[in-house]
Amino acid sequence: MKETRDSIADIWGPRTGYEGQWPERVDERVEEEPDHWVQSACVLCSNGCGCDIGVKDGRIVGVRGRAADSVNHGRLGPKGLHGWVANNSPDRLTKPLIRRNGQLEEATWDEAMSMIVSKSKKLxxxxxxxxxxxxxxxQLFLEEYYALGIVGKAGLGTPHMDGNTRLCTATAAAALKVSFGSDGQPGSYSDLDTTEAILHVGHNIASQQTVLWMRVLDRLAGPNPPKLVVIDPRATYTAEKATVHLAPRVGTNIPVMNGLLHLIIEAGYINQEYIKAHTLGFEELKQVVAKWTPSRVEQLTGVPADKLREAARILGTCESLVSTALQGVYQSMQATAAAVQVNNLHLLRGLIGRPGSGIYQMNGQPTAQNTRECGADGDLPGFRNWGNEEHIQQLADLWNVHPDQIPHWSPPTxxxxxxxxxxxxxxxxxxxxxxxxxxSLPDLARARKILAKEDLFVVVQDAFSTETTALADVVLPAAIWGEKTGCFTNVGRTVHISHKAVDPPGEARSDFDIFVEYSRRMDFRDKDGNPLLTSTWQTTEDAFNAWRECTRGRICDYTGMSYAKLTGGSGIQWPCNEQYPNGKTHLYEDGVFSTDIDYCETYxxxxxxxxxxxxxxxxxxxPKGKAFLKGVDxxxxxxxxDESYPLWLTTGRLVYHFHTRTKTGRSKELHAAAPDSYVQLATEDAARYGIVEGDMIEVESRRGKILEPARVGDIEPGLVFIPFHYGYWDKSDRPRAAxxxxxxxxxxxxxxxxxxxAAVRIHKVHA
Amino acid sequence: MLLSHYLGLLENSEKQLSDAFEYVSRKHKDEPDIEQICQKLSAWSREHHGKVMSFCQKYSEQQSSEPDKLKRDLFAEKRSGSLTLLRDLHDLWLLAQEVQLCWIVIRQAALGLRDEELKATHEFCNARTKRQSDWLLGRIKQAAPQTLLVAEQ
Structure with a gap:
């Protein structure tokens, strides 16, 4: 084992203070010396760090950061440095499984696919x-989502396609569409290199995007450090570093954001010229936020009025600003409306579309951006508008199908x-x-009941047995990162290629091959009778080239990219086309947004x-290209x-785990760093209930109850926190999923x- | 002056719409979006109703039971099965149209009377009635294909 740093003990590594150009630091962890390296990018959060996969004798033996990559300049976080071992895990799924007489049994690919196809045709x-x-x-790659999008929209013609991205990034997309007319982050990570101020709202970036946080920490350690405003009910790692930390009560993001905007408007910190030239709705917004005086905000949210004023002064007077929002906003009350307030802040101050100023409506997952772009969720490919007949016609032309084949009679389900x-x-x-x-779904008892229904035929493709595969009728073993070639795009519009480094285990196949095979067996055809995907798509590169055409003229323009261009060097930001052959760091530099009626992604x-x-x-x-200022009360x-359920529950992530731990839980070190779920409660509440660290606690809501060991301290009284990663695939001796x-x-x-x-009650369980 | 007659119609229409949203909210608790939005929209109509009441006093409202009958007719049959939600939303939409039309008529009178207060109340309430209709229509369009083509009894 060789590693350049111990990322478990020291999550972010040593500081390299800077302003301007972020210095390189190559993080590496290999269990043996590789015989060669293969270019890729990390898939264990939305940051999208460029990395190389080390291969020895056809096996993955480690990773190292890519120094040349604009996203991470060589660095990797604990999940990236450790999570790859999951590829080599002996319990990978290697053969298709079919339920026979109530039991999942091994089957051939032909049997499994035939079963899916005959079921589909009958239905x-x-x-x-x-x-x-x-x-x-x-988690899939761009080419796979685009194949899936075409299978669903042009092949089957079903409106029912969405991703778990609905649980993590739907609000990011929605907020960008509300304000700017289209998905697409306006700024770049490089804005952090020079910015004067940073705002994190409901985003524990230190745990979620560890490498991006390294960039912030390095700025804080360098000359002219930015001022940091953090809005989060918990005292997170991120909050510890804040110049001002506002800790509102759960569910009160809107009053805090309205209060901040009110102070900023009232103090005249706004850019009247920009507002007039480039936005609509200022007077209405002003009226909505005017009610939220600091004392009213304090009363409702618990944020002291003087702290709110201090934050407003920083956000109102900085010459450049980078703001980020994540699940604390997206998974809470009035999610879209609160996320939009972050956009409003930048619009009111004219801090958008230039170096040092950017907005990150963050993503949670590595390829969530592509789920949205490629139409594998409730959006149409290329950020097209389901209400715009012309956009539907463009897709129909690309796929050579009749426009009515593409479901667009109401928003995708x-x-x-x-x-x-x-x-x-x-x-x-x-x-x-x-x-x-x-x-990962809310109210698991209900979700289990649904998947167990006799009349629901469930197909699951995954790399591992999970709580979900256990209820499937057909399980398809999937190849994952490192075992297939494809591209994906991070939250900052940076596109990376990930080359195949090793063969998948056993008979596992890529999601791309599975969807294309389904299309072939279903015999989906276009208007002229040609096979829908299989006549032109032999490889993922064919799919990528088809995708490029789909993006032509759209804001997410990939037409200037190719597998060759993405190979070597750094990832490239879209739009990348003839005009911007090396990609573009900022959108909306001219203050003209994507709101034109013929162009916008939504009405x-x-x-x-x-x-x-x-x-x-x-x-x-x-709007003719003006951005929208919108607000709600x-x-x-x-x-x-209430009396029966007297505590607030909030859920969230841990730095060492990703999603439901199917990968990170298989790394010995990551598992050891965070082996089990817990319930965190305030010292005051612990004293009240007679609870000490380590006691087993029953936590109960109106939906269910679970048992968690207690962790005491570092949280507001009246609030309990439980990480959401833990389920039952590796430990089923007690109910523990948040x-x-x-x-x-x-x-x-x-x-x-x-x-x-959610409202919960707790009591100590006596052994 | 027959304004009082229409104020009576409007007053009772807003009340019926508020009650109907409340009813649908409770009936469709298994559809979380229906439950919550209908609660909210019921509260809107309740607020409108309160505002209308002050004009009813000013212009001596003539009480009307017509909207009451309309609601009873609309929600008359005991519905069950897959069509229920779509039909209930359908009826809510019809009631919302009744409210909207009353507001249009009242506005004409408010202009003639130069009653600035009534004009302002119309502006506030009518805009929200339109938003109630918009939501209903959007949700109806979403539910229609699945209900009519795929769902069984």
Whole structure:
């Protein structure tokens, strides 16, 4: 074993203070000296760090950061340095499984695919293709999502396709669409190299994107460090470094953000010229936030008025600003509306579209951006607008199908609705790829009941046996990162290629091959009778080239990229085309946004009810490239602590684990660093309940109950925290998944579920 | 002056719409978005109703039971099965149209009367009635294909 640093003990490594150009530091961890290195990028968070995979004798033996990569300048975090061992895990799925007489038994690929195809055909005959749904991931590659998108939209013609990205990044996309007319982050990570101030809202970046946090830490250690404002109810690693930390009560993001904007407008810290030239809706927004005086904010949120003023002064006077938001915003009440307030801050101050200023509506997963771009979730490929007939025609031309083949009569079905249709029995086949909903969905008892239904045919493709594969009718063994070639795009629009380094184990196949094979066996054909995918797609590079055409003229323009160009050097940011052959660091430099009626990805929503706006409504607004300033008033959470359930529960992530730990749980070191779930409670609450560190606690909500060892301290009284990663695949001796407790409800615009609050009660269990 | 007659219609329509949203919210608890948004929209109509009441006093409302009958007719049949949600949303939409039309008529009178307060109340309430209709229509469009083509009894 050779490693350049111990990322378990020292998560972020040594400081290299700087301003301007972030110095390189190559992090490496190999168990043996590789005989060669293969270019890739890390898939264990949304940061998308460029890395090389070390290979010896056809086996992955380690990773190292790519010094030339603009995202990480050589660095890797603990998950990236350790998580790759999962590829070599002896318990990988290597053969298809079919349920026979109630048991999953090994089968051939031909048997498994035949079963899926005959089931599909029967359902289409009897109930139309709308009886088939897909639930995918933020883990597949771009080419795979695009294949899946075409299979679903042009092949089957079902509106029911979404990803677990609905649970993690739907609000990021929704907020960008609300303000700017289209998905797409306006800034670049390089903005952090020079910025004067940073705002993190509901984003524990220190744990979530460790390498991006290294960049912030290095700025804080260098000359002219940026001022840091953190909004988070918990005293996280990120909050510890804040110049000002605002800790609002759970579910009160809107009052805090409205209060900040009110102070900034009132003090005249706004850029009137920019507002006038490039935005719509200022007067309405001003009116909405005006009610939120510092004392009113303090009363409702618990954030002291003087701290709010201090934060407003920093955010109002800095000459450049980078803001980020994540699950503390996206998975809480009024998610989209609160995320939009971050965009508003930048628009009001004119801090957008230039070096040093950027907004990161963050993603959670490594390839979530592609789920959105390629139409494998509730969006259409190339950020096209389902309400715009011209956009549908463009897709129909690309795929050579009739436009009516592509479902666009109402918004594509979002994940929570998709599960509801399964529950009600109108979706009769659910195909799950690369995700483990029986740990990650809210209200797990309900989710288990749905997947166990007799009349729901469940296909799961995954690399490992999980809580979800256990309830499948067919399990397909999937090849993963390192075992296949493809591209993916990080939250900063940076596209990386990940080359195949080793063969997949046993008979495992890539998701790409599986979807293309399904298309071939279903005999999907275009208008002229040619096979839909298989006539032109032999390799993932063919799919990438087809994808480039799909993006031509759209904001996510890939037409200037190729496998050759992405190989070697750094990742490249879209848009990349003839005009910007090396990609573009900032969108909207000219203050012209993607809101033009013929270009926009959406005609917008009512932020309070979620009602979709029509083209006619939009015509009346006629934004012509201006951004929207929108705001709403506060609404209390739908479930609040009461006498029976007196505590707030919030859930979240740990630095050492990713998602449901299917990969990170298989690394000895990551597992040892965070071996089990726990419930964190305040010292005051612990004293009240007579609880000490390590006591076993029953935590109960209206949905279910779980048992967790207690961890005492570093959290506000009245609030308990449970990490969501832990399920049952490696430890089933007690109920412990946080999502046994969470609520089935979602944001009206982004449809993202509310994981960040629920009312619970606790008591100590006597052994 | 027959304004009082229409104020009575409006007053009762807003009340019926508020009650109907509340009813649908409770009936469809298994659809979390329906439950929560209908709660919210019921509260909107309740607030409108309160605002209308002050004009009812000012112009001596003539009480009307017509909207009451309309609601009873609409939600008359005991519904069950896959069509229930779509049909309930359908009826809510019809009730919302009744409210909207009353507001249009009242606005014409408010202009003639030069009653600035009534004009302002119309502006506030009518905009939200439109948003109620928009939400209903969006949700109806979403539910329709799955309900009519795929769902069974």
């Amino acid at each position: 289409i005959d009897e109930h139309t293709a709308s009886s088939i749904g897909f639930y995918t991931s933020g 979002h994940a929570m609705q998709l599960w509801r249709y399964c529950e009600q029995g109108s979706i009769k086949m659910l195909w799950i790829s690369g995700t483990n909903p029986l740990v 917008g929503h009512d932020l309070e009810t979620g009602a979709p706006r029509t083209k006619d409504d939009y015509k009346l607004l006629d 506060y609404e209390p959470p739908h479930e609040e602590p 999502n046994e407790l969470t609520l089935t409800e979602w944001d009206p615009v982004s449809k993202q579920p509310h994981f960040k609050y």
